[in-house]
Amino acid sequence: MYRETGLVNSPPPSAQDDAALLALVQRGDESAMASLFDRYSKVVYSVALRVLRDPASAEDVLQEVFMQIWRNPSGFIATRGSLGGWLAVVARNRSIDALRRKRPSEQVDDMALASNCNLADEAERNSLMEKARGVIRLLPMEQRKTLEMAFFDGLTHSEIAEMTGDPLGTVKTRIRSALTSLRKAFTT
């Protein structure tokens, strides 16, 4: 898409898709890296802050995730339009690791992610957020709470079961059902 001439005759960074920016990052283009940061730092930071509840720790996760992009952009290129989703999940996993005081449990590029959403586009990203929040709001309270405890608080199904008094199977089903509802809302 963009040849040796780099950004000459190319669209402004805001209009470039993630794959193009990642290709530039792979060539060592720092401005492309800045563009990716401007595009996704808010989501990554917000997820980290939600999990860790500590701004300094969330900043560390933010730095760590984006430096991983800089060091190994090829691990993200396959995500194409779902880079934003990928980063959100990676930010969550890194934050959970930090919460557990353990080393990162997976390489960023170990994770395959299927997504039809183009999170590179800010308008589409905002639309997705609103829609996802709406879906979550409509979930049964138990499902919503269980998914939140698992995803944002990093509690295992056993811990959730112990805290809520629900059977293990019920906890697992609630998590799965909540995710299924979310998927349905975005595939119909």
Next chain:
Amino acid sequence: MSEQRRITSEDLALFAMQLLSKEETAEVAAYLAQSSDARRELAEIQGDLAIYAHTVDLHSPPAQVRERLMKQVAREKKTVPSDRPAVAETRAAEAAVRPGTIFTESGAIVPSYVTEEIAPKRGIAGKVLPWIGWALAAGLALTTGMLYHEREAMRGAVTAQASTIDRLTADAAAARQVMDTMTDRSAMRVTLTKGQTTPVPQGRATYVASKGTLIFLASNLEPLQPGKTYELWLIPAAAGGSPIPAGTFRPDERGNASVIMPPLPKGVEAKAFGVTVEDEGGAATPTQPIILAGE
């Protein structure tokens, strides 16, 4: 996924959120390794989680975080072969149509769950640079050793030369003292004679034929007229040999004079030495009369 008895979609969801125990995680990973359906489902779940993550209340990170990141990025500048992006994009396109797979930096498309076994993803530069480093280190060590030996050899040579120089310097100093003493115009020169005889003009030549070295000292010489000079001659011992000029000289106010090491050919045996008066600048052949002569 429903056909699988042990590993369910619920397990995959927990696996995706890293909420399973170590044993359960290994069990699910083993299952994923053999089931493309399971991998596809896991990718779908990750997509669901990505959407769910976006329900979080948004907060902007502090401005200095961006600054810190870009400084770190600048510190870790990298050089990438120009053809890599094209290859990467091609591989990305392939991976995109094959759910559950990703492509590595080396270009291979692999299932996402096995990539941790391929953790060290290094390009050609990443593979070669460490060896270059070791090669440089080995070369440096070799060079250092060679330099050390050369330095030791040079130190020995310098020591020997310094000793020689010291000796030569001492010799030169002694020779200089001899020369200075013989040629010093203020030196006291005394001709010792028997009884109360009047000193007469005389000269003493010391000659080494094999080396062509000559020292001539004269005393009590008569003063010369302006434009005139004394000239010393070497008379060869060989038959028919012409006198060889051995230097000109003028006496000081006390009648003393010397000729030290004039340029002479080596190996010329001398039969006699003589002194004549010549025009200033010397002559090619002696002019009569001979003022001083000696055999």
